[in-house]
Amino acid sequence: MLQAISLSKNYQSYRALNQLNLTVNPGEVFCLLGQNGAGKTTTINLFLGFIEPSSGKILIDNEEISAHDDERRKHLAYIPEVVMLYSNLSAIENLDYFSKLAGFNYGTSSLIGFLKQCGLQEAAHHKHLSGFSKGMRQKVGIAIALAKNAKIILMDEPTSGLDPKATAEFTQLVKQLAAEGKSILMATHDIFNAVNVGSHIGIMKQGELIHTLKASDITAADLQELYLQTI
Numbered sequence: 001m002l003q004a005i006s007l008s009k010n011y012q013s014y015r016a017l018n019q020l021n022l023t024v025n026p027g028e029v030f031c032l033l034g035q036n037g038a039g040k041t042t043t044i045n046l047f048l049g050f051i052e053p054s055s056g057k058i059l060i061d062n063e064e065i066s067a068h069d070d071e072r073r074k075h076l077a078y079i080p081e082v083v084m085l086y087s088n089l090s091a092i093e094n095l096d097y098f099s100k101l102a103g104f105n106y107g108t109s110s111l112i113g114f115l116k117q118c119g120l121q122e123a124a125h126h127k128h129l130s131g132f133s134k135g136m137r138q139k140v141g142i143a144i145a146l147a148k149n150a151k152i153i154l155m156d157e158p159t160s161g162l163d164p165k166a167t168a169e170f171t172q173l174v175k176q177l178a179a180e181g182k183s184i185l186m187a188t189h190d191i192f193n194a195v196n197v198g199s200h201i202g203i204m205k206q207g208e209l210i211h212t213l214k215a216s217d218i219t220a221a222d223l224q225e226l227y228l229q230t231i
């Protein structure tokens with residue numbers, strides 16, 4: 001379980017995040033919406049330990065973690081908008097490399113199993129990443145998260161720039177991860193996808209979480225209206 005308690009971040013005198021309270025339980029997909037500059041990436045970067053909070057707490061499984069707690073952050077995986085992998089290595093080689101970095105040494109059949117679970121077509125398993133689409137890279141990124149046995153997955157605008165089929169495949173995969181008990185926090189600009197994939201939705205404005213809703217309680221059209229009224 002991932003939690004922020006009164007989490008705030010200042011960049012010099014600018015308050016980028018103000019007193020954020022947020023919980024993502026196992027099996028939940030929390031989608032963060034908000035205009036450019038609302039504080040979504042700042043939130044994700046704080047959870048990842050890329051930046052230090054000015055005040056407030058971050059908890060994983062009810063235990064507070066510091067910005068430098070790399071050991072406890074092993075439970076976290078990160079899927080950015082563009083998954084950074086080695087273009088001159090194949091999907092299997094990338095997966096093997098990043099798994100080993102996280103302390104896991106898998107045989108080829110297990111590595112193939114992770115890639116298959118993420119829907120990467122078999123013909124691509126041994127191909128260099130240089131020819132991969134954005135959607136294919138994301139599948140490898142998620143395979144790495146699975147191989148790391150991450151309980152919590154943070155995603156920053158993962159469907160931005162994906163075509164509708166790749167978005168649908170990605171959405172299906174995220175639902176599958178949640179069904180397996182992962183806690184997922186996703187920053188997105190895609191209101192339709194937030195309702196589709198999210199269990200919970202937050203709308204941020206100027207560093208504050210203004211609304212938190214259950215996705216089952218709102219339609220995409222109503223969410224869009226609420227979003228436009230809020231921002």
Ligand SMILES: Nc1ncnc2c1ncn2[C@@H]1O[C@H](COP(=O)(O)OP(=O)(O)OP(=O)(O)O)[C@@H](O)[C@H]1O
Nearest residue numbers: 011014016034035036037038039040041042043187
């Ligand atoms: N390193 C930094 N130094 C100063 N200000 C920053 C820094 N990083 C972010 N900010 C500011 O903090 C605010 C929140 O930025 P953040 O990137 O979290 O927004 P966001 O909601 O992720 O936006 P987007 O949708 O464009 O990704 C913005 O006003 C941004 O300019």
